[in-house]
Amino acid sequence: ALKHKKQHHLPHPFLKGKNIALIFEKPSTRTRAAFSVAAHDLGAHVDYYEKGDIHLGVKESIADTAQVFGRMYDGIEFRGYHQSDVEELSQHSGVPVWNGLTNEWHPTQMIADFMTIKEHFGALENRTLTYVGDASNNVAHDLLVTGAILGVNIHIAAPENLQPHPDVQTIAHQYAEQSGGNIMITENVQQAVYHTDILYTDVWVSMGTDESEWGTRIENMLPYQINDTLLVQADNPDLIVMHCLPAFHNLE
Known part of the structure; x- marks a missing residue:
C-alpha cells in the first residue's frame, strides 16, 4: 500500500508530527537516503548526527544519550560499530530504535x-x-x-x-x-x-x-x-x- 501511494504521488503522512534521530558513526549512502526519504514521505522530521556531532560513548555514556534522545525524539536509527551500542540505546531510550548496521548485523x-x-x-x-x-x-x-x-x-x-x-x-x-x-x-x-x-x-x-x-x-x-x-x-x-x-x- 505504501509503495502504491509513493508511486502514484499520494500523500501518506502517517508519521506527521514525529521526530526521528539518525545516528551515523559509519558513513552511508543508501541507509541514510532510505531512512531520510522514508521519514519525509511519511511526514516525520529527521535530524542527522554523524560521529563528530555527539559524544556517544566517549564524553557521555550511551545510556545518558539514549535517555536524552528518548525524551526529544520518537524514534532513533543507529548505524555504527558495536551491536552492544544499539542494544543499549534501545534499552535506555524508551522509543523504537532501528539498527541501520553494526559490525555484527545488518x-x-x-x-x-x-x-x-x-x-x-x-x-x-x-x-x-x-x-x-x-x-x-x-x-x-x-x-x-x-x-x-x-x-x-x-x-x-x-x-x-x-x-x-x-x-x-x-x-x-x-x-x-x-x-x-x-x-x-x-x-x-x-x-x-x-x-x-x-x-x-x-x-x-x-x-x-x-x-x-x-x-x-x-x-x-x-x-x-x-x-x-x-x-x-x-x-x-x-x-x-x-x-x-x-x-x-x-x-x-
Missing part, C-alpha cells in the same frame, strides 16, 4: 532484500539463496540467520577462512530446524549455486580491511566471482542476482 538490509525476493517470486517458500564471496561479514551473517528464520534455503560458498562465524552458524541451524529451511556452507561454489534462485554477493574488501591485504584477498576470491560461467553453472533461467552495494565493478 537487519534493515534484510528487510529490504527479503521483501524484494518475495515481491519478485511471489513467496519465500522453497526458494534458495546462494551467497558467494566473503561470508564472514555482517551481511552474510544476517542473510544466513534471517533466511533460516523465514524458511529460505541458504547456501554459502566461501573460502574456509571467510565463512560465517561458528556461533552464527549454530544460531542459523537452530532456526532452520524450526522453519524447515536447508543450510549449506561449502568452499565448492559449483555445488552451492546449482539450481539456486538468488545469487547474492557483497564487496570482497569490507570497510576497515587493511589496504595491504587487498591484493591477496582479491586473488583468493576470484573463484567466487559472479560471472557468465557461474550463471551457467546455476542452471536456472529465472535466477536473479543481488548485491547490497557498494560494489567494485568487474570484481565481485
